[in-house]
Amino acid sequence: MKVGFLHSIIRKEEKLLLEEFRNREGIELIKIDDRQQFFDLHKNDFDIDVIIERCVNHSRALHSMKIFSDHGIPTINNPEVAETCGSKFLTTQALIKAGVKTPRCFLAYTPESALEAMEHLGYPCVIKPTTGSWGRLISKVNDRDAAEAILEHKQILGSYHHSIFYIQEYLEKKGRDIRSFVVGNDCIAAIYRHSEHWITNTARGATASNCPVTQELHDISVQAAMACGGGVVAVDVFETDEGYSINEVNYTMEFRNSIDVTGVNIPEKIVDFVLKEGRQ
Amino acid sequence: MAECPVCGAEVSLEGDAEVGEIIACDDCGSELEVTGKDSLQEAPQEEEDWGE
Numbered sequence: 001m002k003v004g005f006l007h008s009i010i011r012k013e014e015k016l017l018l019e020e021f022r023n024r025e026g027i028e029l030i031k032i033d034d035r036q037q038f039f040d041l042h043k044n045d046f047d048i049d050v051i052i053e054r055c056v057n058h059s060r061a062l063h064s065m066k067i068f069s070d071h072g073i074p075t076i077n078n079p080e081v082a083e084t085c086g087s088k089f090l091t092t093q094a095l096i097k098a099g100v101k102t103p104r105c106f107l108a109y110t111p112e113s114a115l116e117a118m119e120h121l122g123y124p125c126v127i128k129p130t131t132g133s134w135g136r137l138i139s140k141v142n143d144r145d146a147a148e149a150i151l152e153h154k155q156i157l158g159s160y161h162h163s164i165f166y167i168q169e170y171l172e173k174k175g176r177d178i179r180s181f182v183v184g185n186d187c188i189a190a191i192y193r194h195s196e197h198w199i200t201n202t203a204r205g206a207t208a209s210n211c212p213v214t215q216e217l218h219d220i221s222v223q224a225a226m227a228c229g230g231g232v233v234a235v236d237v238f239e240t241d242e243g244y245s246i247n248e249v250n251y252t253m254e255f256r257n258s259i260d261v262t263g264v265n266i267p268e269k270i271v272d273f274v275l276k277e278g279r280q
Numbered sequence: 281m282a283e284c285p286v287c288g289a290e291v292s293l294e295g296d297a298e299v300g301e302i303i304a305c306d307d308c309g310s311e312l313e314v315t316g317k318d319s320l321q322e323a324p325q326e327e328e329d330w331g332e
Contacts, residue, residue: 009313009324010300018298033300058329133331159328234332250332 001278002028004048004073006055006064008035012256014054016267024271034060044071050278051075052270054252058086058131061252076274077251081229085251088166089130091228098227100220101245103238104169111151114165118147124170129161133250134203137162140170171238171245173200178211178237178244181255181266182225183273187218189264190237191257208257220244232270282318286310291320 003021007014021029030048034055039045051068053075055061065079077085084090095102106121108114118125118141127150128138141147154162177200180190190213195206202208211217221235224246234253238245255266282291289307293314297303301314302323311323 007300009302010298011302015298015301019296031300056330057327058331131329133329136328136331161328252332254332 001026001275002030002047002049003274003278004030004032004046004051004068006032006034006051006053006061006068008033008056008060011056011254013254013267016256016259017052017054017270020267020271024275027275034064037064039064039067041067044073046071046073048073050274052274053077053082056252058082058133058252062086074277074280076270076277077231077233078229081231081233082251084228085233085249087130088128088132088248089164091249092166094227094229095224095246095249098223100223100227101243103171103245103247106167108165108167109163111155111165114151114167115144115147117165117167119144121167121169123147126168126170128166128168130164130166131161135199135201138199140198170198171240173198173238176200176239177247178217178239179208179258180211180213180217180221180235180237181253181258181264182221182233182235183269184230184232185222187213187221188269189213189258189262189266190217190221191261202257203254208261210261210263217244220246224249232273282314282320284308284310284312285320285322286312293318 053061053065062082065075068075069079084094092105106117108117124140124142139150176192176194178190181188190211191208192211193200193206200206224235225233228249234250236247238247259266284291284305287308297314303312312320313323315321
């Protein structure tokens with residue numbers, strides 16, 4: 001089987017996946033660096049059975065997977081999953097539509113209506129760019145003064161993406177949240193992400209410890225994954241007094257800090273899934 | 281042995297170093313990208329759509 005490995009920079013995750021693929025028999029691994037690739041949109045230049053996407057740029061991942069997929073090459077994940085998970089707005093819409101619990105959320109297009117939405121939701125609340133990762137440019141808004149300042153900054157300094165105001169209820173995380181890993185129909189592992197800061201991304205310094213995958217956590221993680229189209233995703237879960245609430249779903253998941261603490265060989269599970277999809 | 285493009289220090293690449301891999305220079309701490317068996321360049325800067 002010919003496996004296309006779509007990437008840009010090679011991080012710890014990509015290295016572990018490459019190693020896992022190379023340990024499998026009967027696999028021809030073809031690395032495709034998105035920085036060096038151009039695509040003839042009219043024909044399929046690729047003799048590949050399945051693509052695993054590991055781009056660090058969301059825009060490149062999305063476009064590339066659309067091209068491969070339209071040529072009939074299965075991609076992990078598929079472009080619809082990337083499109084949904086790459087937008088916090090589309091993710092929230094998908095979760096609401098599927099009946100998966102998620103924090104209350106408003107969308108507005110002008111600073112004035114965004115301020116009104118925040119006043120309606122109450123403080124503190126969180127304002128996020130609809131596209132972005134690693135906790136970048138997300139703001140906890142504690143009061144009206146902060147809201148006015150952030151909205152003015154976004155209006156004057158922000159790019160086009162910041163003209164859509166995605167406003168989310170602030171949930172007190174009590175120093176941790178959960179990151180669960182879903183592969184196909186299975187939640188294979190989960191970690192707690194601990195931080196004194198309200199942002200609990202491990203990319204921002206949060207530490208990881210094992211989180212037992214209860215039936216409840218398994219089920220809501222898989223439901224969230226399926227709401228966004230399934231595949232290989234990482235789900236960010238808040239613990240609330242009323243049960244779990246899904247914050248985000250990530251489609252090019254990072255797992256370097258989660259293998260040792262969970263004892264689960266995450267790259268092995270991902271490679272198994274990719275090869276299974278490639279055989280179908 | 282490769283040379284750090286930032287500080288000029290010699291950087292020893294592991295045998296299994298991968299083209300595209302990000303490593304750090306032990307001398308200056310710069311993030312570097314492996315471009316060949318004995319070559320490095322400065323790692324690209326984070327962009328707005330980088331992430332998961």
